[in-house]
Each structure stands twice: as C-alpha cells, then as structure tokens.
Amino acid sequence: MSTTVCRTRLSRQFFRALQLRRCYSTPTHAPVTLLGKEYPRDATTNITSAIIDKVGRNLYMNPSHPLGILQSLISSHFRDFNSMTGVPPVVTPAQNFDDLGFPADHPGRSVTDSYYINRDLMLRTHTSAHEVEVFARGERKWLLSADVYRRDEIDASHYPVFHQMEGARVFSSDANGKAEVQEDNERLSQHLARSNIIIEDVPHISPTNPPQDVHDPVLAELVAHNLKLSLNSLMLTLFGNRAGVNEGEPLRVRWIEAYFPFTTPSFEVEVFFRGKWLEILGCGVVQQQTLDRAGVPGSISWAFGLGLERIAMILFSIPDIRLFWSQDPRFLSQFLAGQITTFKPYSKYPACYKDVSFWLPDTGLHDNDFCDLVRDTAGDLVQDVVLVGRK
Numbered sequence: 451m452s453t454t455v456c457r458t459r460l461s462r463q464f465f466r467a468l469q470l471r472r473c474y475s476t477p478t479h480a481p482v483t484l485l486g487k488e489y490p491r492d493a494t495t496n497i498t499s500a501i502i503d504k505v506g507r508n509l510y511m512n513p514s515h516p517l518g519i520l521q522s523l524i525s526s527h528f529r530d531f532n533s534m535t536g537v538p539p540v541v542t543p544a545q546n547f548d549d550l551g552f553p554a555d556h557p558g559r560s561v562t563d564s565y566y567i568n569r570d571l572m573l574r575t576h577t578s579a580h581e582v583e584v585f586a587r588g589e590r591k592w593l594l595s596a597d598v599y600r601r602d603e604i605d606a607s608h609y610p611v612f613h614q615m616e617g618a619r620v621f622s623s624d625a626n627g628k629a630e631v632q633e634d635n636e637r638l639s640q641h642l643a644r645s646n647i648i649i650e651d652v653p654h655i656s657p658t659n660p661p662q663d664v665h666d667p668v669l670a671e672l673v674a675h676n677l678k679l680s681l682n683s684l685m686l687t688l689f690g691n692r693a694g695v696n697e698g699e700p701l702r703v704r705w706i707e708a709y710f711p712f713t714t715p716s717f718e719v720e721v722f723f724r725g726k727w728l729e730i731l732g733c734g735v736v737q738q739q740t741l742d743r744a745g746v747p748g749s750i751s752w753a754f755g756l757g758l759e760r761i762a763m764i765l766f767s768i769p770d771i772r773l774f775w776s777q778d779p780r781f782l783s784q785f786l787a788g789q790i791t792t793f794k795p796y797s798k799y800p801a802c803y804k805d806v807s808f809w810l811p812d813t814g815l816h817d818n819d820f821c822d823l824v825r826d827t828a829g830d831l832v833q834d835v836v837l838v839g840r841k
C-alpha cells in the first residue's frame with residue numbers, strides 16, 4: 451500500500467472547518483447544479499462546490515486576461531481556422547475516453563483522477579473530448595478553447611481547472627489532399643527558412659512512431675510534416691523575438707516522439723526558454739477511428755492540444771497558477787488586450803488603507819515641501835496628500 455503525505459500550510463481553523471463540512475456536507479440526494487442545469491447524483495459523484503464555482507468563469511474569453519490574450523494570439527496565428535469557444539464542460543466518459551481509444555483500464559478514467567457529475571457524465575479532462583463532434587460538423591481547420599478539469603496535486607503549477615486549446619486540420623486522403631499538403635508545406639518551409647529558429651527534429655514516421663495501416667505512408671508523412679511546420683510557426687509567433695527573451699538568439703524548438711491513444715505518429719514539442727526546456731504541447735496524426743466515428747470518410751487529419759496556463763505563466767512571468775483566478779484589480783489591471791507584458795508581483799494580502807494626519811508648523815514649510823518629504827519617504831505607496839485645514 452502506498453501512503454500519501456499531504457502538506458498544507460493551513461491553520462487549525464481550517465481543519466475544524468473540514469470536520470464541520472464532513473458533518474454538514476451537502477445531502478447525497480441533492481442534485482448537482484451546473485450552468486443552471488440539474489443533474490442527479492449517484493455513488494460516482496465526486497464534483498465539489500469549489501469546482502462547480504469555477505464552471506462558467508471562462509477566463510480565456512476575457513480579452514484582457516493573460517489567458518484571453520494568449521488565446522487570441524493563437525487564434526490570430528491560425529487566421530483561417532474556425533476558432534470555437536464557450537462549449538460547456540459536461541461530457542460523457544465515451545466522448546472523453548472511449549471515442550478516442552482510451553483503454554478500459556486507463557488511470558485517467560478513475561474517480562481519483564477525474565471529476566464525475568454522476569456515472570454517465572463528467573467534466574472533460576481535455577479538449578480532445580470534442581474532436582468527434584467537431585469533425586462530424588465537417589470543420590476542416592478548427593481551434594477549440596475551453597476549461598478542462600483534473601483532480602491533481604496542490605502547488606504553484608497545478609490547479610484542478612485549467613484551459614486548453616485543441617487545433618486540427620483535415621485534408622482529403624486523395625490526390626487533391628496530397629497537393630494541398632505539399633503546397634502548404636512548401637509555403638511554411640519557406641517562412642521558417644527565413645526565420646531565426648533551430649529545430650531539433652525526429653523522423654515524421656518511424657518504427658517506434660508508426661503511421662496507421664489505413665494510411666498511404668507517403669501522405670501520412672506529408673501530414674505529419676505539415677503538423678510540425680504549422681506548430682514550429684506557432685512557436686515562432688509565441689516565443690520568437692520576444693524582447694528580453696532569447697534576444698537576438700535563435701529560438702530552439704525540440705520534437706520528441708510521444709504516445710497518445712488517439713494519434714499516431716504522436717509528438718511532444720518543447721521550447722528552450724530562459725535556460726530550460728519547457729514542454730509546450732502534444733500532437734499527432736489523428737487515429738482514423740476518430741474520423742470514422744465522426745463520419746468523415748476519405749480524410750486524414752492532424753491535431754494538437756496545448757495548455758494555456760503553462761504558456762501564459764512563461765510569457766507573462768506569472769509565478770503561480772492560482773493567480774489566473776484572482777479578481778484582485780492589482781492583478782487584472784496589469785494586462786491589456788493584445789499585449790504580452792511582464793507581471794509585476796504584489797503582496798498576496800489585500801490592500802490595507804491607512805490615513806495618517808500631520809500637524810505642520812505655521813511657517814517655514816510650504817505645502818509642496820511637505821509633499822516632497824512624503825514622496826521621498828514613501829514613494830508611490832501614498833495615494834494622495836490632502837490639506838484639510840489652515841488656522
């Protein structure tokens with residue numbers, strides 16, 4: 451048996467509150483209310499009110515929130531892709547897992563890893579849960595941004611709610627499709643050749659990262675190459691030539707073979723940033739069963755999924771993932787739509803206003819002398835100085 455040791459820096463009061471909650475927690479028969487809809491509970495229900503409170507916040511849809519700024523930057527990079535938002539997070543385990551080929555015993559399915567509303571419905575753990583329905587609508591170039599939910603540890607880089615963007619591009623698996631991929635690969639290769647980027651690559655397909663039997667290996671290779679070129683170009687938009695970051699130096703991008711149940715070949719992308727390799731996204735050539743399930747025969751597609759928080763923390767220098775949920779104006783007022791700026795830390799305690807009064811001598815000290823004295827001593831901490839009366 452394994453033992454988990456939880457360290458919390460919390461007071462005795464917190465533990466008392468926990469005990470009280472255990473006595474007075476929501477009766478098991480009360481339905482779960484999510485986005486105005488009621489769902490019956492059962493023995494599988496493990497969603498908590500702290501999580502329910504987060505559903506519908508849609509941080510990534512706020513254009514002047516770091517997550518919204520990053521979401522817009524990625525959407526505008528993929529200019530001719532249909533960028534979807536606002537899709538509710540309630541999905542079936544079939545959408546989240548089965549349709550994507552997750553095995554029946556995959557640990558992600560367990561109630562210790564995912565949030566279940568009841569045995570039939572859960573909160574999506576990734577945006578890939580919507581692949582089948584979006585492909586089924588006939589979308590060929592699309593992005594989908596959404597909140598995703600995973601039960602996880604508590605620290606500065608994990609939070610049970612975070613945001614992902616899924617992107618996919620479908621080609622016809624005939625001569626027209628092949629010509630379209632080739633043309634796009636040519637265009638993207640030229641763009642990358644003119645850019646300051648060094649790419650450490652792995653083969654597009656290999657025995658350890660094979661194409662699918664149903665695919666023409668030449669086309670599968672072209673599509674995997676298109677995926678890589680498209681994402682290298684995104685990495686340039688996100689990380690290339692950012693003031694203070696890799697200044698003048700080439701951007702370094704590294705491709706690694708990976709495994710996902712719903713893609714093959716599969717890859718992960720890492721970027722070298724401020725002295726470290728950072729994992730940015732997962733991607734691959736979509737398993738044909740996903741496209742079959744969506745009812746779009748004669749097609750081949752690539753897909754990628756990336757976490758917005760991880761990238762936003764790097765680009766905006768935000769040290770703690772919990773800050774994204776802050777409603778403190780000292781956080782929110784720092785960011786402007788369309789701009790990547792460096793976060794300026796502030797006290798984690800709320801502002802505390804203090805009025806201080808001074809009696810000044812009748813002569814020898816001008817109001818402005820006093821103001822300079824204040825400025826010198828307290829700098830920008832002082833909001834204003836008001837003369838309240840004169841004898």
Ligand code: PHE
Binds near residue numbers: 576578733734753754
């Ligand atoms: N859904 C995967 C994840 O959350 C990422 C991914 C998306 C990988 C699309 C491949 C293709 O880790």
